[in-house]
Amino acid sequence: MIYKQIINQYPIISEQITTNKLSIILSNLENILQQNIDGDIVEFGCYIGTTSLFIQRIIKNSTIINKKRFYVYDSFDGLPEKTNQDISPIGKDFKRGVLKINKKKLLLEFKKANLTPPIIYKSWFSQIPEVALPSSIAFAFLDGDFYTSILDSLKIVWPRLSFKGQVIIDDYNRDALPGVSKAITSYFNPKFNFKLKSTNNLAIITKINNS
Numbered sequence: 001m002i003y004k005q006i007i008n009q010y011p012i013i014s015e016q017i018t019t020n021k022l023s024i025i026l027s028n029l030e031n032i033l034q035q036n037i038d039g040d041i042v043e044f045g046c047y048i049g050t051t052s053l054f055i056q057r058i059i060k061n062s063t064i065i066n067k068k069r070f071y072v073y074d075s076f077d078g079l080p081e082k083t084n085q086d087i088s089p090i091g092k093d094f095k096r097g098v099l100k101i102n103k104k105k106l107l108l109e110f111k112k113a114n115l116t117p118p119i120i121y122k123s124w125f126s127q128i129p130e131v132a133l134p135s136s137i138a139f140a141f142l143d144g145d146f147y148t149s150i151l152d153s154l155k156i157v158w159p160r161l162s163f164k165g166q167v168i169i170d171d172y173n174r175d176a177l178p179g180v181s182k183a184i185t186s187y188f189n190p191k192f193n194f195k196l197k198s199t200n201n202l203a204i205i206t207k208i209n210n211s
């Protein structure tokens with residue numbers, strides 16, 4: 001596993017992710033790559049690329065012959081409007097337009113890091129056209145903060161996720177962002193074949209059957 005070395009070697013460029021969370025995300029990603037699970041890698045809610053830079057480094061350093069493609073999606077207009085599901089007395093700072101950033105800033109971070117940028121789509125998750133999506137997904141990181149953002153990204157990712165593929169969702173069981181856990185609960189019908197593990201406010205969901 002090279003994720004520890006990569007985390008030690010490069011800076012985390014914003015407060016959007018911690019070292020602990022990054023270790024969990026990257027170790028799971030490395031596992032998926034080592035198993036050669038079919039499909040590409042996606043991130044919904046990339047912002048300035050704090051996590052994307054590390055995901056790209058793991059892909060670049062993987063030894064599999066057919067390198068996976070990496071797609072990232074963001075409105076680049078910041079967070080959408082909250083719904084009732086997102087309301088929390090300690091989450092008042094998360095509001096419409098927060099985390100707005102120019103896509104050029106993301107490209108600049110990849111340039112500074114001397115890394116090939118991912119395939120970048122500027123769109124609200126609910127409006128991403130079919131052609132902008134990989135047909136098969138091996139690993140997804142969902143970081144959209146709000147109920148509709150997580151639900152919309154799950155609706156896209158889960159049907160495309162391969163058997164043994166994984167979705168990691170940030171801000172699970174986090175009091176300031178209650179919509180995240182609510183979206184997961186409302187999407188995952190008990191009939192679905194999934195295994196959910198939770199640690200450090202991350203939900204790690206594995207597809208354990210092709211449904």
Ligand SMILES: C[S@@+](CC[C@H](N)C(=O)[O-])C[C@H]1O[C@@H](n2cnc3c(N)ncnc32)[C@H](O)[C@@H]1O
Binds near residue numbers: 125
């Ligand atoms: C917490 S930030 C992501 C941080 C990022 N993963 C990182 O490591 O730097 C959330 C991002 O999701 C985007 N976002 C939230 N809901 C969205 C939606 N419904 N459609 C498109 N983008 C959305 C916001 O614009 C914001 O950039």
